[in-house]
Amino acid sequence: MTIFSGFLKSVMKLFETSGLVGNDPRNYVMILIAGVLIYLAVKKQFEPLLLLPIAFGMLLVNLYPAIMAAPTDTENGGLFYYLYLGVKLGIYPPLIFLGIGAMTDFGPLISNPKSFLLGAAAQLGIFTTFIGAIFLGFETRQAGSIAIIGGADGPTAIFVTSQLAPKLLGPIAVAAYSYMALVPIIQPPIMKALTTKKERLVRMEQLRPVSKLEKILFPIIVTILISLLLPDAAPLVGMLMLGNLFRESGVVDRISKTAQNELMNIITIFLGTTVGATATGSLFLSWGTIKIVILGLLAFCIGTAGGVLFGKLMCRLSGYKVNPLIGSAGVSAVPMAARVSQKVGQEEDPGNFLLMHAMGPNVAGVIGSAVAAGVLLSILK
Amino acid sequence: MTIFSGFLKSVMKLFETSGLVGNDPRNYVMILIAGVLIYLAVKKQFEPLLLLPIAFGMLLVNLYPAIMAAPTDTENGGLFYYLYLGVKLGIYPPLIFLGIGAMTDFGPLISNPKSFLLGAAAQLGIFTTFIGAIFLGFETRQAGSIAIIGGADGPTAIFVTSQLAPKLLGPIAVAAYSYMALVPIIQPPIMKALTTKKERLVRMEQLRPVSKLEKILFPIIVTILISLLLPDAAPLVGMLMLGNLFRESGVVDRISKTAQNELMNIITIFLGTTVGATATGSLFLSWGTIKIVILGLLAFCIGTAGGVLFGKLMCRLSGYKVNPLIGSAGVSAVPMAARVSQKVGQEEDPGNFLLMHAMGPNVAGVIGSAVAAGVLLSILK
Amino acid sequence: MTIFSGFLKSVMKLFETSGLVGNDPRNYVMILIAGVLIYLAVKKQFEPLLLLPIAFGMLLVNLYPAIMAAPTDTENGGLFYYLYLGVKLGIYPPLIFLGIGAMTDFGPLISNPKSFLLGAAAQLGIFTTFIGAIFLGFETRQAGSIAIIGGADGPTAIFVTSQLAPKLLGPIAVAAYSYMALVPIIQPPIMKALTTKKERLVRMEQLRPVSKLEKILFPIIVTILISLLLPDAAPLVGMLMLGNLFRESGVVDRISKTAQNELMNIITIFLGTTVGATATGSLFLSWGTIKIVILGLLAFCIGTAGGVLFGKLMCRLSGYKVNPLIGSAGVSAVPMAARVSQKVGQEEDPGNFLLMHAMGPNVAGVIGSAVAAGVLLSILK
């Protein structure tokens, strides 16, 4: 008799502690959203390397919120609580930048430094979106975090948000990566609308080759200048350039390879799942998130427009020697944005190879976003 | 003179702080046991990937206990203290499950879902051993930890024990991995004793092929159902299924490969050495440990028997379409237990290929053990 | 108006928080030094795998000191603060020793155990330099840290210094690695000055082959003896030997490979950059650093001399069967010091192959340094 009651009590306890009873109903909506993101990642291959871990983290935390639980006096925290410390403390984004630096060839930028201007112009989206976010009622720090979506750079967005508005990490990260994945869809109409056929037909001179010495000096010089002038950008820019120095020096292949492969992969898994796991139903399903999603899209579009328009200006000033289509690549989203420039250019003239010219603004956009991040952190922190 | 006395004093201090003076005499017995385990790992190749680190951790901690020392106000902790945090906080086992998921093909289970029942039946050993442990005088939480040895799954055993009875980690981990290594010796006699020749001769129909879509949906569905219904199993099952989704999605090879190789190897080193390092002489050399070793063996045997007997039942009910030998694979211990089914089957009929059929219960056993772990945690925590 | 004043205020704030205003003027000197080290690492290839990260860490911290900032109640710490914990808590050096162990073949030492004596004699530099440091006014713990530079072993030096005199980590690490890089320049004159032509012409008998069993037993025996007798050396020696056991056992290739590659590379990046980042201008640019640099060189030279002189002794006692040139390899700095022995020997007799004979003292030097470190820690801690 008493055993049967014990059994009943145990089953009741199991049922009461199950997600069916405890979970917020909004969590089920999030589970659906996670399913859609998994679908986009797997079937549509939208940035699967980050979207898949993000989506699964979102799934897990909405099924089992305790996976993000902070430790108490009597109990350990959840698995993701510990892995998330790397996000919260700002450790993962610079390490991912280390790997990106080791993968990036800054040659096209060095051979055509004017690309930096396009990388600057494409940050327009960040600062205009800030205005929008303020007027939609966000606090200044939140507005800064939302604006940085326009930088089109995942780790930069996470780095800034983790310092300014950690609670918004979920929606901002998801928005940032989603729009990065949608670059081939978002950018072309804007690029075509803002340029004339004549401009799109411009063929650019080939780039001068860049010597190894220049490539080695580049990361050192950029680190020194940016870290001195804008310290808040130093962790991102410094690690990006350290990775690039590993690459270009040619003497530390071992660690360069590990930085761009295993270390980056491990951090990608931890970062993705735990950033996804910040998107609990109660935080994510709010009017605020929808505003963030809209503002993020806006930021992306304005950034693209900024780059293209500045390219147009350079085109005119140079006497049609610069193709404005490479301006859109200034938003970062390496190397997709550069490939979009190439593709739109070839639609007009199949013999026009813009890819390499677009790589300059493209990598400049990474630096530009990090600089913009430094400005936002410095003003708003 | 005074220099000579200084020298003598230094030497005395060295001698007094040496292990010869400070170490518990039982440590020397542990050093011998560690030597035997190293021998088994290297020469007999019993699960060397875990047994070797465990044995060396055991060796080191019994030579130099301070390697597990917690930090004090004035001094840092020992190396293993920090590495052990990943065990204590429950971080390593789910990450190892991530790697296992990325290595596992659930195809045979999907094509024959009835295998789940065998994976359930083989957990019998867990719950009966719990009774034995209670009656041998263990507390309920300790009994739960001991019982989970019957799950034949190292990380699950460590995950449960680290939450229910951290002090027993050493003996339980050593017992769990030792018995897993001994599967080819422990299981066959039980399998033969419980089946008739006719049953062992049953040839099974070949499995239907499984489409990619089914394989992709499987980890998502299993995660949702188990995490919702039995949250305590979520960290293990969720990460197992995340790894499997990495694998089956086919779009994130980079991180799938790192999860199953470098990340898993690093954690294996840290987990193995520090779990071994919990086995100090004073904790390990007790009547309790001997009881654990015996109970663990019992759990293993009953689990095997449970699987085989349930297989027998399915055999009869299906009209001799299920070979009961695949039931023993339900204990987990992937893929050895499945290979034992294959081997015992071929002893009767060399043309009978049971391996693939046994893989279904085998991987179901991993899920079954995790579910059983969730039940134990939920009831006893 | 008010917007313009806001702009001005923001720019002023940016300027005031920039390194131009806040940085200690000595930091610029350090930036120059970092530049020189990068040059040596990249162009001269002096130990680039460690010198490059060290130099870049030095660069970053002197541009942006906050990268090493400890966390406060309101703000996260800097990136390097967290990565540096692995140095501060003594975690990285043993893990690097794990990788070294997995890369090292102790065969030449096992086949000629007398090499141990040369590995002991070459530690002479450590203990004599201790005297020098004391008389130059360093505290005893600092003196011990400086002396260990003479061990010619980077992780050992860092391990000891992090426990005895953490503030000196920067100069000591930089000195240790610089001198290790300069072995081919520092050692030959000393070797030639202390030996006669006849001695340098000695050809040694080839080494006996070493069986696999001997190689497997070696790490176990060395671990037991050293850990028991000199516990403070246990973390270093134990992990070195664990790595070697991984290697020689031949049954755990997976983790042996990860220990010597990815794990070691990741830790190398973290260790190098953060050790470099301890070298801030205010700490590094002092009379103390110059003294350390001089004492370190002295330690190196005396260590070399100690090895050579002891080799000379063995040469005479053995009736010219031991070439004293292999003695200098006893300082560690594997495998460069052994190659220097080979090269100096071949200058006299191109047909004389000393390399393998020098590998014995060379790897013995690693053990010898760890033992010396244990003695220093035990006496001074």
Add this chain to the structure above:
Amino acid sequence: MNFQQEVQISLTVLITGLVVVFLMLIFLTLVIKGYGKAVNSLQSKLNQRPRESMPVPKPEPVPAAAPAPSEPAAEEAPAVEEGISEEILAVLAAAAYSMIPGGVVTSVRRAAVQSRARSSWGMAGLLENTRPF
């Protein structure tokens, strides 16, 4: 704990445990069976139309370690299961047999091959995937 308490706790755990584990895995059995059928009927419908079910169907068919040539065939005919001759059955069984151990590590092998054979556009694709962060 006295004897009676011991009996109670241990039987409670035994019964609860077995019941919950069995219920859970029976539930999974049914769900997996159900969605398996759903997916297959969906796919066989789609197969009648031009195939477009999954993004990258081609790279999958040949598990690197499977020596049996009939393997791909099996993969491509998910709906046909009755009426297979004895001979094909044997080949399939052999293929299946050889597939398991190798199959599990397939992805590792395949990855290695890819990284060798990668064209420059494939590299761009790789980069595109690795760059997001």
Add this chain to the structure above:
Amino acid sequence: MNFQQEVQISLTVLITGLVVVFLMLIFLTLVIKGYGKAVNSLQSKLNQRPRESMPVPKPEPVPAAAPAPSEPAAEEAPAVEEGISEEILAVLAAAAYSMIPGGVVTSVRRAAVQSRARSSWGMAGLLENTRPF
């Protein structure tokens, strides 16, 4: 925040942000342009003397993914940029085009090649580099 404050903060951030980002990147433009010229004039001087500018010039010239044979030539003539015929231009453009995506991951490919072709002394060198720690 009232409306006026909102206007002020947002315009302040907009203006400060754009100005600082542009100034910073213009500054970088100038610096990179400047040192690029300095390096090149330095190197063309050095080229007239026996070449000894960079430590390992040989391993670099062939970016693994570049199919165009004219690429190395381009690398070796950094100072010659005027007077190149139309044809060479096209080849160069094609080479450049093919270079980007592959070029970025060059180091990975090259590393693999090196590790295969490593001689025993090269291994000693590797060891020498890896042993420091």
Add this chain to the structure above:
Amino acid sequence: MNFQQEVQISLTVLITGLVVVFLMLIFLTLVIKGYGKAVNSLQSKLNQRPRESMPVPKPEPVPAAAPAPSEPAAEEAPAVEEGISEEILAVLAAAAYSMIPGGVVTSVRRAAVQSRARSSWGMAGLLENTRPF
């Protein structure tokens, strides 16, 4: 610290250090020598019986980087050290010479070879070893 204290501490450390380091390494010398002899005499006994001394004797004999063919021979005759002709000596020395740098990284090379040549059963074995966790 006054001068006398300095003298005392530094000489104490010098003497203690040197004595302990030497004693320790002399002790190791003796132990290694001793167990080396023990192992070898044990193994030469075992060699007279059918060999079964070590688990995997075959994979070991050829260090990947050793070009000299005499190397394996040396490995297989651990007890014969006297009476070797001058010529063999030279070959052995050359082999030894070539062995060190490569030999140290042998395991890396060997691992790569294994992973290429792995049969499906070998894969099962691998899996068996990797699965424990």
